[in-house]
Amino acid sequence: QTQAGIPWDAIRRIAEAAPADADVVHRLFDTYEQARKTLDTEMSGADLYVTAIFALAAPRFDEAQKREIGGYLLEKLIEACSQDDDIISDALLAAMGAMGPVVLPLVLDVLSSERDIEDTWLWLWDLTALAAETEDEDLRNRTVRVCVDLLERARRGDIDPHDATMAGWTLARLKRVEYAALLERVRERAEFITLNEYTHILD
Helix, strand or coil, X not given: CCCCCCCHHHHHHHHHHHHHCHHHHHHHHHHHHHHHHXXXXXXXXXXXXXXXXXXXXXXXXXXXXXXXXXXXXXXXXXXXXXXXXXXXXXXXXXXXXXXXXXXXXXXXXXXHCCXXXXXXHHHHHHHHHHHHHXXXXXXXXXXXXXXXXXXXXXXXXXXXXXXHHHHHHHHHHCCCHHHHHHHHHHHHHCCHHHHXXXXXXXX
């Protein structure tokens, strides 16, 4: 916003209130929806403010609240990506990440489904890195399986190796060195910048 600046004081006050009152959360959902509906005629910034509020409040939400908000943010991310709105997509992704590993099952469900989510598919791979923040071994292993499946597709040439780099980074963060040979095979198919990225992942 270029005129009055970003109202950080108000954003922080609402972020402090939101975890204690479900009504505040649902009013924020409504505010986001209204801001997106009027985007063509009114640039209020309210959609970005709501996303910032959720990100700032994330540490104080309980697990159930994080799942509810994470699910909402995921659907809004899919919508934003379909509209090629990279600014709000980036903010939504960051807010989802702030919720922590509790949103990871939602992400994995979408990544593993046959649902058509267009460009959102690429954005969501960033969130697999949340597996490194959980002690839940089942969740970590499920994330590994999803990442390995993607890298196998890149190895076979079904997808561009560039589209599997985040899966490689997640395996590296989880220190799953047993997949180094797979990563090496994918690197052999990569070119230019992507080839260097796989080199860093393997390092």
